[in-house]
Amino acid sequence: MNTLAVLAVLAVSLVTLAVGAVGLRISRTTSDFYVASRAVGPVLNASAISGEYLSAASFLGVAGLVLLRGVDMLWYPVGWTAGYLMLLVFVAAPLRRSRAYTLPDFAEFRVESLxxxxxxxxxxxxxxLLYLVPQFQGAGLTLSALTGSPTWVGAMVVALVVLANVVSGGMRSITIAQAFQYWLKLVALLTPLVFLLRRWLDTGAVHAHLDSRAWVEPMQGPHSTYLVYSLILATFLGTMGLPHVVVRFYTNRDGHAARRTTVTVLGMLSAFYLLPTMYGVLGRVYASDLIASGRTDSVVLELPRRILGGTGGDLLTALLGAGAFAAFLSTSSGLVVSVGGVLGQDLLGRWLGGVPAFRVAGVLAVAAALVLTLLSSGLAVAHAVELAFAVAASTFCPLLLLGIWWRGLTAPGAVAGLSVGGILSSSAVLTVMLGGAPSGWLGAVVTQPAxxxxxxxxxxxxxVSLLTRAHLPAHLARTLVRLHTPEDLDLDRGSYHPENARS
Known part of the structure; x- marks a missing residue:
């Protein structure tokens, strides 16, 4: 057991709980819990978004996949970052102007359909839930690597801390915690990397295990061209459809602040994703045995002990362990807020309403994710996250792009597109997570369905929208004006918007 690492993980968990206690004191209204009263500034919000977005897949999974499969896996960090460019250009400001709390709010607002x-x-x-599973898996893997405990222990620890934090203060509470956790994750990866690179260069092992053609040349192997382009499509378009990312833009003061936030996020993510890639390269030199043992996701935590050893290696491992747990906590918190918000509004709202419904919904979301984590197979963390991206790209990406930029979208068309994309992508995802993909072309499509x-x-x-043009929303013109007009113009009189909608 690495005692220092356990203490570091404990410290991160206690800080997160302390922030939740503060949130309990300052969060009172439904708006506080759902969108932090739409009062978060661009810099704080960008830090919180980056902290929330950089999940187990970013902290552990990218390095593991680069170690395992080489340059093809660089499309993961490239696509996850470029997704924010798509979001900046097409979605950020209009989405904020919709005044929605959640993506279902936006859907009802745009097509006026229950x-x-x-x-x-x-x-x-x-x-x-699909996105929560790899967070809990990563937490179990991390705590197991640090202490030798069963993998379910780490998942349970993260679930309890996240639940306490979210139930205490909702979005207002987790915003400060996630902003802190971004900077902790950046420092946690950057500091050990400086020492590891210096030792790597000093020992002269620069070229060891790096000469494999399949590892350094892109698109090698069966169906590789399809797999790479499907991955690119999922990561580029999936970001704008992730509920826990989109809900963050509702917390900005206005559309201009939403755009400023997105530009800042692009810079923060670009700086961060350079780091796990280097850990993957170092893993190829010093920890290539992890490939045979199927433990590539633990390469980030293994390297300090293997390269440096001694007390210095333990200290750096402790720092990495703290950063990894910050990743699990920040992303899981955002996911529970987004899922809890929807369940609280649409499922429990008629019985409980407001904050009590949000809290009960958060408990249900965490419990369901824990069950799915225990049932899922040993899927690579980054690939599990990419599958969630594929579902988001196949559902909410079309809804947002067409809903914002095409006046021809109708309610039947929206329902048809969401249903077709959701059924195709989620069927593939659940097949991979619970049983494994078949062989051949069908296996390639199931593995990367986007x-x-x-x-x-x-x-x-x-x-379907073209076939049902007679069913255009009654308030379509006013809705589109609201989405594309700056907030300083008064468009409130007689308008239809989500804050007045009732499910």
Missing amino acids: PARRVASALVVLIG LVSVPAAFASMIG
Whole structure:
């Protein structure tokens, strides 16, 4: 057991709980819990978004996949970062102007349809749970590597801390915690890397294990071209459909602040993703045996002990352990807020309402994710997250792009596109997570479904909308004006917007 690492993990958990206690004192209204009263500044919000976005896949999974498969896996950090460029150009400001609390709110606001809202609610819950599973898996892996405990222990620790924090103060509470956790994760990866690179260069082992052609040349192996382009599509388009990312833009003061936030996030993510890539390269030199043992996701935590050893290695491992737990806590908190918000509004709101419904929904979300974590197979953390991206890209990405930029979208079209994209992508994802993909071309499609499911979702949404042009929303013109007009213009009189909507 690495005692220093255990203490570091404990410290991160206690700080998160302390922030939750503060949130309990300052969070009172429904708006506080759902969107932090829409009063978060761009810099703080960018730090919180980056902290929330950089999950177990970013902290551990990217390095593990680079170690395992080489340059093809660089599309993960590139795509996850570029997704924010797509979000900046097409979605950020109009989405903030919609005044929604959640993605189902936006769906109902745009097409004025209760069935569309219900389908969107189901998809938010599905994506949130799929994304929570790798966070709990990563927590179990980390605590197991540090202490030798069963993997379920780490998952349970993260679940309890996140639940306490979210239930205490909701979005207002986790915003400060996530902003702190971004900077902790950056320092936790950067500081050990300085020492590890210096030792690597001093020992002259620069080229060891780096000469494998399949590892350094892109698109090697069967169906590699399809797999790479499907991955690119999922990561580029999936970001704008992730519920826990999108809900963050509702916390900005206005559309201009949402754009400033997104630009800042791009810079923060670009700086961060340089680091896990280097850990993957160092793992190829010093920890290539992890490939055979199937423990590539632990390479970040293994390297200080293998390269430096002694007390210095233990200290750096402790810092990495703290950063890893910060990643699990920050992303899990955002996911529970987004899923809890939807369940609280659409499922429990009629019985409990407001803050009590949000809190009960948070408990249900965490419990469901824990069960799914125990049932899922040993899937690589980064790949598990990418599958959630594929579902988001196949559902909410078409809804947001067409809903914001195409006046022809109808309620039947929205429901059709969400259903087709959701069924195709989620069927593939659940097959991989619970049983494993088949062989051949079908296996490639199931492993990376986005290149099939995303075009199918767009085609269904557009095709059905064209066939149902008589069902355009009654307030369409006013809705589009609101989405594309700066907030300093008064458009409130007689307008239809989500804050007045009732499910």
